[in-house]
Amino acid sequence: MxxxxxxxxxxxxxxxxxxxxxxxxxxxxxxxxxxxxxxxxxxxxxxxxxxxxxGLGLDGLGLDGAADGRVGAMVRLSRLAPLCDGRPAIAQALAATGHPGVRRLITLGGVLGARSPRADLPVALAAAGATVSVLDAADGTVRELPALDLFDLPGPFAVLAVDLGPGMPGVYRRFTGHQAIAPSLVSVAAVRRPDGRVAVCVGAALPRPRLVDPDRLPGPGELLDDGEASAGYRHRIMRLLVAEACEALAAGRTDQPDPADLDPADLTGRPTRDRPGPHRTPSPSPSPSSPSPSPSPSAxxxxxxxxxxxxxxxxxxxxxxxxxxxxxxxxxxxxxxxxxxxxxxxxxxxxxxxxxxxxxxxxxxxxxxxxxTAAAVAGRPGGRAVIGALAGAAAVQCGFCTPGVLVSCGSWMDRHGALPADEEGIRGMLAGHLCRCGGLAAAARALCGVCPGAGPDVDVDAGNDREVTA
Ligand SMILES: Cc1cc2nc3c(=O)[nH]c(=O)nc-3n(C[C@H](O)[C@H](O)[C@H](O)COP(=O)(O)OP(=O)(O)OC[C@H]3O[C@@H](n4cnc5c(N)ncnc54)[C@H](O)[C@@H]3O)c2cc1C
Ligand code: FES
Ligand code: FES
Known part of the structure; x- marks a missing residue:
């Protein structure tokens, strides 16, 4: 096709x-x-x-000073979680960004470079005083900027690294009109800086995220008014979220999500393969008369x-x-x-x-x-056990979502030996899978604790094979 x-x-x-x-x-x-x-x-x-x-060496964790909160721009979000230790606002914004499968692909630099007013992480990074190291094509220099200053850069730029700032108590709150993966209508981060001052940043409601004074919030006239929500609606939500975030901060309710919850497949720390290429230390002052980038490698x-x-x-x-x-x-x-x-x-x-x-x-x-693909997973003992459990519980209707679910189950079993023992664990594992027939609740019940060799064996080659490969 x-x-x-x-x-x-x-x-x-x-x-x-x-x-x-x-x-x-x-x-x-x-x-x-x-x-x-x-x-x-x-x-x-x-x-x-x-x-x-x-290939530019911008994904170095631990090599680029990750221990003190400095991370390369090419770090995938799934690998960022352990570095947010002591930075709850950033960790909570990370947990709000997409789902685990998305976080395994997207990079910190990509989230910042997109300059979306609705992105989660920039709001928390700004409140936490994070800075970015940027190659600014306008003057050819590498500069350190507050995260929000990216929104004002007029010309092309590349984020090279991010300094997450020191650990600080903080909270991140977002409000979205939909339950599933959807952009926020309002997002708020409140962080207590080392000098005792509370920094509050509002995102999603404004044309770009902004640090605000909690006592003098932007008026409805400044807020976005679009098909998603009116400015008046956003204004009411924003006041509530700012008040709740500041209250939570004052009461010490600054819980940090467990890194394992952020990536339920427990992949943090594993290297992500990228195309082999030279890994160079960024030089601070590139000369304009440099050679052209090399073209794509051969086939x-x-x-x-x-x-x-x-x-x-x-x-x-x-x-x-x-x-x-x-x-x-x-x-x-x-x-x-x-x-x-x-x-x-x-x-x-x-x-x-x-x-x-x-x-x-x-x-x-x-x-x-x-x-x-699911075809390979279906032929393995773990895959056969998953198919057997789903078929035995009649947990599949049209079957369109099943191959993707099978792959996620197979990857989990490869790491953990068996699927999570309870429904909550299964739901975490299957975050990022939608079933248009509404069958994932039954699947979550059927899959608890399934392991290779468990349950009724299904003749994959005869029947279910057509279901997953047609
Ligand atoms: C299914 C899905 C769900 C999502 N959910 C959320 C969410 O809940 N919250 C949220 O905040 N975001 C969400 N996003 C948006 C996501 O954060 C952005 O699409 C992000 O830009 C993707 O990162 P990337 O590394 O793939 O960037 P790319 O696709 O490579 O690039 C995105 C943009 O950033 C620029 N860019 C990339 N890297 C750099 C760099 N180092 N320096 C300068 N510019 C750069 C590119 O030129 C481009 O304009 C979601 C995206 C998807 C696909
Ligand atoms: S997530 Fe890829 S087709 Fe829906
Ligand atoms: S069974 Fe139909 S989409 Fe899941």
Missing amino acids: QDSRGDEVELLRPADLEALLDALRRGAVPLGGGAGLMSAAFADARGRTAVDLA EAAVLVDGEARPAPDGSRPTDSLAWWLRDRGHLAVKVGCEEGTCGSCTVSLNGEPVPSCLVPVARLSDGDRVD
């Missing part, structure tokens, strides 16, 4: 900061996790050039899909999604539903991490990457 996206994006891979600066000056759009590349948010890159920041690389080697994508259509790339090659266990990362039906295991494949640009595949 033909990919639904025909637009071409040329993808450059700079070898160092000088080449990155050169690309930015030529109008190239920086690429972090690339999740936005698969959505309308990246429309401005289409027909243009994107510059891939992977001789191979990717292991369900155990079989396939030639890696040749780089000619970097905005094709992994989901369609797989389906085009006959891997029909990959179901494509929303194509925006919310339903989970396209979930595959990429190097052991369950991710929505519709959000993975094929350009991010590297030589030796391992992709497992």
Whole structure:
């Protein structure tokens, strides 16, 4: 089947900061996790050039001073959780960002670089006094800025690193009109700074997040009035959230989410494979007369899909999604539903991490990457046990969501040996999966404690195989 996206994006891979600066000056759009590349948010890159920041050494955890709160811009959000220790407002904003599968793909630099007024993390980072290290293409310098100053940078820039600031008590609150993954209508972070002052930042309600005085909040005239909510409605919600956040801070209710809850597959600390490339220490003053970024590598690389080697994508259509790339090659266990990362039906295991494949640009595949679809998982003892449990409890209706669920279960069992013992644990594991038939409640009951070899064995090759691979 033909990919639904025909637009071409040329993808450059700079070898160092000088080449990155050169690309930015030529109008190239920086690429972090690339999740936005698969959505309308990246429309401005289409027909243009994107510059891939992977390979610049911006993902170094522990190497770039992570211990004191400084992290590289290419750090995936799933790996950020342990570094938020003692920074509850940032940890709570992290927990509010998307779902675990999304957090395994998107980067800290990408969340900041998108400059969305509705993003969660910038609000908490601003309240916590975080600063960003930015390569500003306007003057070619690397500068340290308060996080919110990014919104005012006029020209192209690349976030290189983020200083999360010292540990401080804080809270993050958001209000959304929908229960599932949806942008906030209002978000608020309140943090007690070391000098005792409480810093409050409001996001989502304003055209850009802003530090505010809790006693003199922005009036309705300054707030967004759009199809999601009126300014008056946002104003009332904002006052409530600010009051509640300040009260919680004063009462010491600054609980920090457990890192294991933020990534229920317990993947934190595991290296994320990126395309091999030179890892250089950022140099502070790139010269404008630097060489051009190197083009994409050749197509001789191979990717292991369900155990079989396939030639890696040749780089000619970097905005094709992994989901369609797989389906085009006959891997029909990959179901494509929303194509925006919310339903989970396209979930595959990429190097052991369950991710929505519709959000993975094929350009991010590297030589030796391992992709497992539901077809591979279904053939393993753990997969057979999951299918047996679901079938035994009649927990599947149309079956469209089942392959993605199977992959998430398989990845969990690979790490933990068995699925979570209770329904709450199963729901955490399946965050990011939606079932349009409403069957996940039954699935959550059926899957408690399932492990390889448990439950009725199903003849996958005869019947259920058609269900997961057709
Ligand atoms: C399913 C889904 C759910 C989401 N839910 C939430 C949510 O709940 N809360 C929330 O806050 N956000 C949410 N997001 C938005 C997400 O935070 C942004 O799309 C984010 O930009 C993706 O990060 P990325 O690393 O993939 O960025 P990319 O897609 O690579 O880039 C996004 C933008 O940032 C720029 N950029 C990337 N890296 C850098 C850099 N280092 N320096 C400068 N600019 C850069 C790019 O040029 C582009 O304009 C969600 C996204 C998806 C797909
Ligand atoms: S999450 Fe990929 S198709 Fe819905
Ligand atoms: S069973 Fe139909 S989408 Fe889940």
